Amino acid sequence: MSGIALQGVSVRLGDTDVLRDVTLSLDARTIAVVGENGSGKSTLARLLSGLVVASDGTVRVLGLDPVRQAAELRRRVAVIFSNPDAQIVMPTVAEDVAFSLRTEKSPRSEKNERVIAALDRFGLADLAARSSHDLSGGQKQLLALCGAFVRRPDLVVADEPTAYLDARNARRVADHLLADTSHRLVLVTHDLELAQRCETAVLVQDGTVTEVGAPEQVIATYEAGIPW
Numbered sequence: 033m034s035g036i037a038l039q040g041v042s043v044r045l046g047d048t049d050v051l052r053d054v055t056l057s058l059d060a061r062t063i064a065v066v067g068e069n070g071s072g073k074s075t076l077a078r079l080l081s082g083l084v085v086a087s088d089g090t091v092r093v094l095g096l097d098p099v100r101q102a103a104e105l106r107r108r109v110a111v112i113f114s115n116p117d118a119q120i121v122m123p124t125v126a127e128d129v130a131f132s133l134r135t136e137k138s139p140r141s142e143k144n145e146r147v148i149a150a151l152d153r154f155g156l157a158d159l160a161a162r163s164s165h166d167l168s169g170g171q172k173q174l175l176a177l178c179g180a181f182v183r184r185p186d187l188v189v190a191d192e193p194t195a196y197l198d199a200r201n202a203r204r205v206a207d208h209l210l211a212d213t214s215h216r217l218v219l220v221t222h223d224l225e226l227a228q229r230c231e232t233a234v235l236v237q238d239g240t241v242t243e244v245g246a247p248e249q250v251i252a253t254y255e256a257g258i259p260w
């Protein structure tokens with residue numbers, strides 16, 4: 033399965049080139065994206081998820097063209113954002129996870145089994161009947177992960193998924209994302225310790241990718257450029 037290939041990609045939003053001339057070929061299973069505020073990391077994550085479209089260049093994610101094969105991309109790529117409230121759509125925890133399977137054609141009994149297994153895996157089984165909006169922030173983010181993983185994605189794009197979480201929940205979310213070898217991961221993060229746990233890192237500076245490589249090397253370059 034091929035990973036991510038960008039050739040001369042720019043993304044123009046309004047009258048700004050938010051990403052400029054990005055060329056990347058990534059085949060690692062876990063990829064951290066680091067860089068300063070406003071450098072373009074979230075835009076890169078949204079590009080890979082098909083949520084923004086390149087104004088120039090060629091994009092392939094898992095070998096797919098995000099524009100011409102948008103439905104297939106949506107089926108195979110799950111997206112997780114930092115704000116768990118924005119990701120909850122259904123009134124109860126179990127219904128919210130089941131909602132992620134609404135477009136799948138498998139039998140209802142199989143879907144129910146998958147929902148139960150996913151709730152169990154993320155420690156949410158006891159909360160299945162609870163109002164999803166009454167969960168704590170950490171529980172909500174685990175619910176968002178549960179909804180993403182129940183679909184068995186080939187790629188998870190996570191944009192600062194631990195930003196609002198306390199240390200324990202941040203660790204739980206990170207462990208789930210990194211430990212599951214059934215999918216690839218693109219992880220946008222300001223947590224450089226977490227970035228170190230990925231196989232490869234990408235440095236985004238001022239709208240373009242300036243370095244790709246081993247996380248310790250990329251982070252060293254990033255930190256050397258910060259005027260502390």
Ligand SMILES: Nc1ncnc2c1ncn2[C@@H]1O[C@H](COP(=O)(O)OP(=O)(O)OP(=O)(O)O)[C@@H](O)[C@H]1O
Nearest residue numbers: 045046048050067068069070071072073074075076
């Ligand atoms: N819809 C938009 N229209 C115009 N400019 C935008 C739009 N969305 C983002 N930008 C600009 O693009 C730049 C990159 O934004 P982006 O959110 O990708 O950065 P980031 O690296 O994820 O930042 P942070 O670390 O603060 O989340 C910023 O200057 C932002 O203001």
